Amino acid sequence: MREKIKTCNLFSFLLVCTVIVISPGDFLWADEDLGLPWRCSEQDIQWFTDAAFGMFIHWGPVSLTGGELSWSRDAKRPFDIHDGKPPSELDWNRTLTDKEKYDNLYKQFNPVKFDADEWAALAKDAGMKYMVFTAKHHDGFSNFHTRYSDYNIANTPFKRDIVKELAESCRRHKLKFGVYYSQRDWYHPAYLRGDNSEYEEFMFNQIRELLSSYGRIDIIWFDSFGESDLGKDWHIPELISMIRRLQPGILVNNRLAVLAGYNKGPRKYWGDFDTPEQRIGKYQPERAWESCITLAGHQWSWKPDAEMLSLPQCIDMLVSCVCGGGNLLLNVGPMPTGQIEPRQAQRLREIGSRLEKYGETLYNTKAGPFKPGDWGGSTQSGNRIYLHVKDAPECRLTLEPLERKIVSAEMFKHGSARFNQSDECVEITWDSNNNRYRNVIILTCGE
Structure with a gap:
C-alpha cells in the first residue's frame, strides 16, 4: 500500500x-x-539554471495515427476539463481516434528504428543539456517495463524498455535525464473512483519503479491532476517524501499543485521550478522556470506535415527564456518508426550551430541586470553583461541606470560598440544591425 x-x-x-x-x-x-525539504537545495538546481536548453519528447503508440498524445483518444475523460466530455463533442480541430482503436494501438507499435544514442546525440548537437521523456501520459500507456499494468511497452511487438535505454544513453552522452509522469490516467478504471486509494497505490508504485530502477533521475516532470481535491484525493506530502528519499537532489516541477484548469494548490507543493506551457515565462530571476514549447504543429506528439518553427523563432524563444531567468524545453514528437523527423532533426542541429558561436552568452548565466522589454533582454556572468538586442532600428539603446561601472562595450564576435553611463541611464550605440538574429553586445564592468 x-x-x-x-x-x-x-x-x-x-x-x-x-x-x-x-x-x-x-x-x-x-x-x-x-525536517523534510519541500524543495531541492540551491546547489542541486544549479545545473538546471546553467543548462538553459533541454529536449522534451512526447511519444507512444498514438504516433501511428499522427494524432495528439492522449487528447486524440475519443472517450469521456473522467473528472476533467470540459465536464469530461469526449473530444468529438467539442469543437476541436484535431485528429481523433475511437477509444477502442486507440487503446489497442500498442499491439501494432513496433518502432524498430528507435536508437536512444541517436536521440541523445541529436540533443547534444542541438546544444541541449538535458532530456525529459514521457514515461506515462494521460492515456495511461507506460513507455517502460512496469509490474503494475499490462498496458506498457513490454507488451508491444517492440518490447524494449524505452526509459531504460534513454536513461543509459543520456548518461553516456553527458546529458541530464528526466521522466515525465502524468497523474491523470484516463485508461485506469480506478482513477478518481471512490476515495482514489486504489489508483493512488498504483501511481505510487509506478513512480517508485521509475525512481528505483533506472539509476540517477535528475528531474521528475509531473502534469496536472484532474478535477479533484488535492487534500482529500491525493497524498502529496507522502509522494514528495518518497521522491526525495529515493532520489536525493532530484528536481520536481510545480505541477503537483495544479488541478485541471490550472487551478493552483498550496504553495508548498509548487516544487523546484515553474512550467509555463506554449508561451515564454515572465521575468522571474528569483525562482527557476522552464517554458515547454512544441517545435512543430502546436502538437506534442508527431503530426505529419506540421508547420515547424523557423530557426529565428527558435533562437528568439531560447534567448527570451534565458533573459527572463528561465530555460527552454523544446519538444519533438518522434515518428512511429522510432526516428525523429529529419526536418525537425535538421532544425535542432541548426540551433546547435548557432549556440556553438553564441552559447557563452546564454549557458551558465543569470538573467539581468536589465529587465527585458521590447528592445530585448540581458544575461550576465562574472563581470560581463550580454545585451541581446531585438529591436533597436537606429542602433541605439537607452537603458536604466546601472550601479556597476562599465569599462568597455563591444559587439560579440564582430563590430564595435560605444557606451555612455550616467546616474540617469546607460546609452549604447553600435554600427549595424543583424537583420536575422538579435545583436549581442558585451558590456564589461569593473571588478
Whole structure:
C-alpha cells in the first residue's frame, strides 16, 4: 500500500518496541515538523539554471495515427476539463481516434528504428543539456517495463524498455535525464473512483519503479491532476517524501499543485521550478522556470506535415527564456518508426550551430541586470553583461541606470560598440544591425 499506510504501521510497531531508534530519514511524511525539504537545495538546481536548453519528447503508440498524445483518444475523460466530455463533442480541430482503436494501438507499435544514442546525440548537437521523456501520459500507456499494468511497452511487438535505454544513453552522452509522469490516467478504471486509494497505490508504485530502477533521475516532470481535491484525493506530502528519499537532489516541477484548469494548490507543493506551457515565462530571476514549447504543429506528439518553427523563432524563444531567468524545453514528437523527423532533426542541429558561436552568452548565466522589454533582454556572468538586442532600428539603446561601472562595450564576435553611463541611464550605440538574429553586445564592468 502507499507510504502513509507503511508509516502508520511503523508507529504501531514503535509503541511496542520503543528501544528501536529511527532517524528522520526513515519517516515517509513530507512535513516541516519532520525536517523534510519541500524543495531541492540551491546547489542541486544549479545545473538546471546553467543548462538553459533541454529536449522534451512526447511519444507512444498514438504516433501511428499522427494524432495528439492522449487528447486524440475519443472517450469521456473522467473528472476533467470540459465536464469530461469526449473530444468529438467539442469543437476541436484535431485528429481523433475511437477509444477502442486507440487503446489497442500498442499491439501494432513496433518502432524498430528507435536508437536512444541517436536521440541523445541529436540533443547534444542541438546544444541541449538535458532530456525529459514521457514515461506515462494521460492515456495511461507506460513507455517502460512496469509490474503494475499490462498496458506498457513490454507488451508491444517492440518490447524494449524505452526509459531504460534513454536513461543509459543520456548518461553516456553527458546529458541530464528526466521522466515525465502524468497523474491523470484516463485508461485506469480506478482513477478518481471512490476515495482514489486504489489508483493512488498504483501511481505510487509506478513512480517508485521509475525512481528505483533506472539509476540517477535528475528531474521528475509531473502534469496536472484532474478535477479533484488535492487534500482529500491525493497524498502529496507522502509522494514528495518518497521522491526525495529515493532520489536525493532530484528536481520536481510545480505541477503537483495544479488541478485541471490550472487551478493552483498550496504553495508548498509548487516544487523546484515553474512550467509555463506554449508561451515564454515572465521575468522571474528569483525562482527557476522552464517554458515547454512544441517545435512543430502546436502538437506534442508527431503530426505529419506540421508547420515547424523557423530557426529565428527558435533562437528568439531560447534567448527570451534565458533573459527572463528561465530555460527552454523544446519538444519533438518522434515518428512511429522510432526516428525523429529529419526536418525537425535538421532544425535542432541548426540551433546547435548557432549556440556553438553564441552559447557563452546564454549557458551558465543569470538573467539581468536589465529587465527585458521590447528592445530585448540581458544575461550576465562574472563581470560581463550580454545585451541581446531585438529591436533597436537606429542602433541605439537607452537603458536604466546601472550601479556597476562599465569599462568597455563591444559587439560579440564582430563590430564595435560605444557606451555612455550616467546616474540617469546607460546609452549604447553600435554600427549595424543583424537583420536575422538579435545583436549581442558585451558590456564589461569593473571588478
